[in-house]
Amino acid sequence: MVAEASVKRATRAPRSRAAAVLAAWGWLAVVGGGIALIGGCVGSIGARGGVALRISELDDVGDARHQASMRLVMEGLDAEIGSNPQRALSRYEGAIKIDPSNPFVYLTLARYYAAIDDPERALEHLDRAQSLIDPTTTIYRSVEPHLLGLRGWALANAGRSADAGPPLAEARRRAPSVWGDGRLDARELR
């Protein structure tokens, strides 16, 4: 009886070891895959966001409505680059009509008004943009330099240099190539 039991144990032991190895390998694969998946997602979002956001990086993000709205934002930026501010405004208005909760339209409008020295409106649109963007997303990280920089730029335009300093400095620190000059050109946002 004892011998029989030991034989059974002896034959079971390699099986259980193999199962344990397999299980461990399985877990490793799952965990590794998960990490790879997460890393991939984060990497791709991070790559998309970059240091400071460009609107052209977002044209395939979100649902069809958001994408259509973003296309109009791009057209508006193109119009600004082409020195056609009226057309730009009409494009931004269209973008809002399609997707009124698209924060990037308001961000772009804030830039537009900061550029034409209308700090009050720039700040209004900035507030709106900030109220619409989810700070828990990765994209937020690439938008934040713009939110800070635009606030600083608008405050500086409004003659509030003391208030403008810290956000501008932070924007410069996070995205020196874009905010180094304390301004955001339509090309830099596009």
Add this chain to the structure above:
Amino acid sequence: MANAQKRKTTARKRTASSTRRSKPTHRKLGSARGWLRMLAWFGVGIGFVAGFASSVVVIRLDRVVRERFEGQRFRVPSRVYSTPSIVYPGLEVELADLRGTLVRLGYREASGDGALEQGQYSWQAHRVRVQLRAFEHPTRSEPARDVVFRIRGGFIEEILELPSGHTLGAVLIEPEQLGAYYGPDRSQRELIGLEDLPPHLVDAIVSVEDQRFEAHPGIDVRRIGGALLANLRAGGIRQGGSTLTQQLVKNFFLTPERTLKRKVHEAVMALLVELRYGKREILEAYLNEIYLGQRGSTEIHGVGEAALRFFGKQVQNLSLAESALLAALIQSPNGISPYRNPERARERRDLVLGLMTEQGRIEPEQRDAAIAEPLSLAAITPDPGDARYFLDLLRTQLSEHYDAAVLSSQGLRVYSTLESRTQRLAAIALREGIEQLERQFPALVSDDPLRALQGCIIAIRPQTGEIVALVGGRDYQVSQFDRCTQARRPAGSTFKPFVYLAGLEPRVGGPAITLASFVDDSPLEIATPSGPWQPRNFDREFHGRVGVREALERSFNVATARLAQQIGIGRVADVAHRLGIESELPLVPSLALGTADVSPLEMARAYATLAGGGVRPQIHSIEDLVDPAGNTVERRELRSKRVIDAGTAYLATSMLQGVAHRGTAAGVRSTGIEGPIAAKTGTSDEERDLWFIGYTPELVAVVWVGFDEPRSIGITSSQGALPIWRRFVGELTGGQIHGQFPRPSSVVVEDVDPVTGARALWGCPDRRRELFLEGTLPEEVCPSGAAKGPEEDGFQRTQERFFEWLRKHL
């Protein structure tokens, strides 16, 4: 000297005696001569007077002609337009209401998919092709385009431009006309220049109305003679001899009476017009003035307007057959109307084409091709009466800068914020919702329409403050009083969120409450100048210690009144004003329960501020105002102001989402609407006012139901107002609400013990997630005495952070 005098006297006597002697013969001659002389003088006098009088008349008529021709020739009513529709890939065809939009804009459906004319479309299951008209606007102009919408599974899959085949990201369809501000004559015209007209239209009109127009001086004697003969032969008036100039004069300056005086005036004025002005100018005036029929109570004047109304296209795009039809209508616009009498219209059109051929203006082949064309007319769309409350609101706003005469004559174009489809759905939801209530509760029915149950609905975009729908009552014909903007009624429980918001707002020493706090719903008595005030709950019971969320979700009056006392009524009123309430708010304890009178528009603005994360939008209904020359006269920019901290606004929204999920507004989802909704019901004392205010991330809609002379309705708002809101938003969104209320970074999530409201740590038997403003986490912990703080509760914190990180990044 004396002798000379004598001789003169003698000679005079002699002459006199000789005259007396020749009397029988010469007397007669002298008398006739005298009469003749007198007659001549009389004639001269009469001639002088008549000449003078006629000169005065001619001068007067000339002045009339000059004043009209050189001043403002036409009164052109200002038109009000909806916001344009934007169609893009991914949009649901039904929600876009593409076909309805095209029909209302006067686009005509073509039978095949061959070459389409401008203003035509062809509709197939998977392919819609539209020859879009150009949209003229100072900043938003769009060219005319041949566009194909490819459809799959009820959605627009792709938009292609022909013939290039380029894909388009979005297409703007011109706005719909909502109405116009008419003068007393209620005439509508689209002014055109002669250079814009197709030559065959002018040829058609001239050939049938006045073929010698180029040759005559204003009146055509040959034609008058011909007409006279024709009428004598016919034994009655069958044919007119009026030239285009005379017709213009008659329409411009004279009344339609048939008197000799008017005919003379007409002829004189026609001559004067021809003397003073060129043929081109006269023809242009005629083509803009001519009456071409009736649409509802509105008169259609001029070929520009007629082209839009009859064929849904700009006049320059009219075909030969269409031009001939317009020319045919001039004789009797209503008798030959192609809508009422298509056969007669076709006969007359063909007659015009025949005349054009006879006069060598077109070739016989052209005539035959035009005759073969069927009458293809734009659909008659119903008068958009639903928007009339909105038009009144606009008129009031515009009247600050433009008086009624300017609006009815200067041809301004008012581009409004109203969304045509949203407006129509709101109007249907309100009208049918109230009718449904009357069927359900027959006691609400009144025989007198002026005392009938009423209601209103207003919808605005929280991010922009645009009014996208406004229906001020169930029937504009019966009552023009706009209950959304003009009425002030007690807000009832829809005011309560302002109390909780005031409690949640950060202040020195921390906010009065957090969402984990509890409030006391036990009997309360407050001393007021008019005696003790004892608020009671709707269910006539007291609920003791209740959570803040539950108190709002179940709309407890006593708990809310006590909380308002704790915060201070002044602070509550301040919050309400900041949110957008402009009405005076009496600082009495009952303010917390919504006893103050406010308008639905104010409430919409206040809730829009919550929906917009604490940023208050400036409400507006006009996008821009454009003059007839195409210049922007006025433009409304988007304006807004942060009035509430983003985190606090988010907490309030979260509470109201709870109301729509579990509380008194839970019925809003009973028809399966999915997506984020925050809402509050409100019923004033004795159920005199029923309110329902709900918002999604992109729309705030307020519904009010009640009698104009306040009396009890006897039902709650969830029975009366909620179904109207639910129907409206359900239809509008197709049951799927887009977007989300983004959580600001100042709001953190923490587990709490639902019984005590303490922070739930490892080992707490029960827990739920709750939102807090940063720095307002509860001091107490569960289980009591457990270690607190992230350092002490390391494992749990690490675990939470890991899952939070996963949530953010996946």
